[in-house]
Structures are given as structure tokens and as C-alpha cells.
Amino acid sequence: MREVSPWLGWVDTLTGLEAKTRRTFEALDGLLERVIADHRRRRRPGPGGDGRPDVDGAGADDDHRDFVDVLLDVNEMDNDAGLRLGTDSIKAIIMDVFAAGTDTSSTVLGWAMAELMNHPDEMRRLQAEVRGAIAGKDADRRDVTEEHLDRMPYLKAVISETMRLHAPAPLLIPRETTEDTELLGHSVPARTRVDFRSVPFGAGRRGCPGAGFAAPTVELALANLLYHFDWPAPTAHGGGVGTPPVDLSEVYGLSVRLKTPLILVAKPWLG
Template sequence: MDVSPFFALLLIALLSLLLLFFSTGRNTSPPKGDGRSSLPPSPRSFPLLGHLPLLGSLPHRKLRTLAAAHGSVMLLRLGRVPTVVASSAAAAEEAMKTRDIAFSSRPRLLMAQRLLYGGRDVAFAPYGEYWRQARRVCVLHLLGPRRISSFRRAREQEVAALVARLRHAAGGVVNLSDLLVCYSKAIISRAAFGDGNYGLDGDEGGEKLRRVLADFMELLLAAPMREIAPWLGWVDTFTGLEAKTKRTFQAIDGLLERVIADHRSRRLGGRQVPADGEVDDHRDFVDVLLDVNEMDKQTGLRLDTDSIKAIMMDMFVGGTDTSSTVLGWAMAELMNHPHEMRKLQDEVRATIGSAGHVAEDHLDGMPYLKAVISETMRLHPPAPLLVPRETTEDTELLGTRGW
């Protein structure tokens, strides 16, 4: 049974207050006279939990406030994990461009390990040969221009279905957020799994699958207590996090097993088009990954079933919430700025002319639409915090080091 985390957090807070009498938070400043170690500045922290209580429910906003007070590079302690936060363009450029190799790996996050088959995906996999080869597969075979173009029919059909739903609901209250989430998930599902009607047992309208996927994305970003303070691991059981993680993983894993098994059985009926062939086919991501597994043995990469599942979840998670979030914010901003909305409507109507509907060929003639999307992503980035990185060697960032 899932238990509200309030009681566990209250217990932790009381314990922290008791320990506060015996231990005070310290304000870390760069040590003087030591040319080898210069720690970034750090705000005062709580015992055991470090700076976690400071982050709140909107950590990206709190981190912006902390950066304004302590600098664009600061040291936080998230439980037992020391974490350097970079929050300026200069710091990001140095970490992700100038010293990219040093900052190229990923930490072994507990939830990613449990939900993504022990780090067999791309987004959370540690830097190494497997990550390089898996990333090459995604860039060349899954996200290349020809592969993206092959799903044009699916995109246009789902857009038409979304417009039809909106017209049907015209005159009443419309939950546009839900419609946009269903739209983005439908496109990614067709690209990833094909046109097959895959779902969970007893899930007629797909609502159960949507809830499971929402739980999956929520859990993937969660910070279990056993990762922050191992001796408090029992809290995860008490709050129901352990049971929810197991239940969600089993549901997703069962679905992926059925999808892969169905694709393998269909492939026995005939030879598939090679992943790097010249024929414009409509294979989905599972077909492509199964083909790559047969073709790329000379590279040393072995895409076993768990690897295919993990990469599929990367594609699904990375393409659903981000797309629907940007679309939702774009519509909200346009409704709050009616002059800009009318200007965009005029551009769309002038571009499509007598066609009566928007096709992908029309997009090149809509510069204002592209500007609206770019401004929306600037104001409301769908992922304000990047996936954490882990250093592979001793390095520095804007003159700070020793962490």
C-alpha cells in the first residue's frame, strides 16, 4: 500500500533538528594558499541531508536563486553525493565543450539502473565503448533524416486525428493538455512500436498505459532515500516507492516483451530491408534495432533484448513529455498574447492557401511559427535540468577544482 511521504519526511526533519544541536552546517569557501584545491562556494547545509531541503518542489528555480547568491559554479551535497552545479553559459560551455571528455560520463543513478535494465540505454549509460556504439546506432539508424522522413505519414495522420478531436469538442470545455499528451504519445508509439495495437491487459482506452508511462517518467527522476542516505532505505518501503517501482517496471517490461516477440515472429515471414539500405521503408524502431543487431556484429556491439528495451524507453520518454510540454506552453503563451496569435494564424492561412490543411511541406514557409516555437523553448524549456554528469578524471571548472 502506498503511504504518504509526509510522515517519513516529518521524521527526517525532526531527526535533522536533533542533530543540528550537535552539528552545524558549514559554509565552504575556497581554501587559501593551496594552488591544487579550490572548492566552489557552497551554501550552508543540513546534517545528513546536505542541501536537499533547500531545493523544494521546483529545484530549477531554487538553484537559480542559489546561483545568484553563490556564483555560477557551486558545490552542493545531495545527501551523501557531492554535486557541482553549473548555471551559466560559460560554465556549461567549459563542461560540455572545452572539457567534454572529463565531464562525459554518467553517475550510476539507482532509479535509472532499476528501470532501464542496469544502464543499458543511452541517456544514463556511463561513458565507454557500449555508450559510443549505442549512440552511433541511435544517431545513424533511428534519428537520421531518412528514418524521420519515413514516419511522415504517421505524423500527418495523428495531426488530422487531433484536429478532428478539437472540432468535435468545439463549443465546450477542451482539456488541450490531455489531447496534446495523447497526440505526442501516439506519434512516438507508432514510430517506436509500429501500427500494432499494443497495450496493457484490461486496458481498453489506453488510460492504464498512460498512467503507467506517467509513473515511469516520474520514478525515473525520483531520488530514493537509500541513494541519498543508505541507512534510511527503509523509508522507500514505508512510502510505497519500492512497490511502485517494481509494479511499474513489471508492467513496462511485459509490454516491451510482447512488442519484441511480435516483431521477431513477423520477421520470420520474410527478409527485412537492411538498416542502411536505399529503400524507403516504414519499419519502426524495433525492426531497425533488430536489423542492427544482425548487421553490426563486426563493431563488437551486442544489442541483446534488454539493450533494445532500454533504448526503446529512451526514445519514448525523450519524445513524449518534451513535445507535449512545448506545445502546451506555446498554446498558453499565444492565448495570453492574442495579437501574436492572430499574426501566426494569418501566416498559416496564407501559406496553406486552398489546400485546406497543413502539410509538412508548408513548414518551410512559416518563419513566424518557427520563431514562436523557439521563443517558447527559451521561456519554458521542457527539461530545465540536464541529466547529471560524472567526471572521468581530475579536472576543473571555471578555476575551481578539488571536488
């Protein structure tokens, strides 16, 4: 409320939202402080730092470097370009990675599985494509890898359609036509949600820098779920002829999720 109407900020205090937000911030901030402090400790010269063995024999060599170490490199480097990340900036970037790079991917995966459960013909077609892509010389492979994704055009189409129907960050990107129109020979009725291919990741200068990583991550996760398991249809919610087995009602927030938790039964596929 405070961000929308500052003069109504007292409502957040009265309802307890202000205190809850502060407690959440303090918990997350404390966690990030500990993560950064642990990395700085390991990077110090001497026992437990700078690649030298510590008391349990573990080192901090390049094999143990991660994303936080890269951010600390920028924080500690001497340069004339004025590029230097402070601790608060490092915390913000880490939160961006977890919030924007993890929550949105799991949300898209959940919506994709829900839509596929409600469209069994498309589920079977997609499973046939995924399993067919690993047939032949790759039949002994235990998992779908990135090199297989180019053989799965229908998988990419399913994920694109999922993001069109259920954009994971709806406050940023949904668009819909205001009137009936025609585009490239196709009739588009008014109020049709239209997302270009890159729109789920934003566009222009505010575009998501992780788009090239997020897309194959979701593709690999969904492909492996469909490759290794068969998914029997759950009992339809609410009953009734023609009722879809999965309730697609939404619950709103910074990301839009299924209102009812998606509970499915996975049967291992033995090939």
C-alpha cells in the first residue's frame, strides 16, 4: 500500500504487513551476509582460504568457485572504469538469481505439466518426440541433454504456448489486443493475449539477461520428466463430464501459480 499510495502507509503498519516485511527482510539479509562472509573467509590467504587446504582438507581452488566468487572478484578488483560492486549490490544480484531465475522456471514447469495433463493427446505427442530423439545410437543415454534439444521442436512450442497462456511474471509482460485485427493473414479477436517469442523474458533494455539460460533449463527439466516417466491422469476435480483433471485456477502474486497444488503420480518408464 505504501508504494501505491504513500499517505496510506499507516494501513500496512496497522495490519502487521510492515512488521512481517521487515522480519522477512532481516532473515534473508542475514542469510546473504553469512553466505558472503563464508566465501570471503575461504578466499583469504592461509588455512581455509586462497586454495590452501583447511582443517578438513578442502580447498578453495577454482573447482570450488561459484557465482558469489565471481561477484566478489568484481567487488575486490582495482580498476579505473569505476565498476565496483558493493555488498548490497551483491546481495541484490543474488536475490535476482534466486527469485527471477528459480521461481519463474519452476512456475513455468508446473503450468506446462498441468496443461499437458489436461491435453493427453499433446502429452503423448510430446513424449513420442522426446523419446524418439534419444532412440538409436543414443538409446543407452540415461538422461536428455542439451544436444538433444534441437531435435525437439514440439517441446519448444509447448513451452512457448505455456508462457503465452500463463506468463510467470504477469505484472511485467501480458499484452492483449483491444480490437479485432488481422496479422499476417491470421484473424486475431479482441482481448486475445498476444506474447511475442521474447516477451515472457521482457524486451529492450529491460529484457531478462538470463533468457538464454532459462529456456534450456525448463526444456531439459520438462523433457526429462516426460522421458523417464508416464503420467496417469488424476481424478477430475469437482467431478462432472468433461471436467479437466487438473484445476487451472490461478492465485495471483508477483508470479502466477496454480491455486491448487499440482499433485501427480509418476510411473517410471522402462523403455
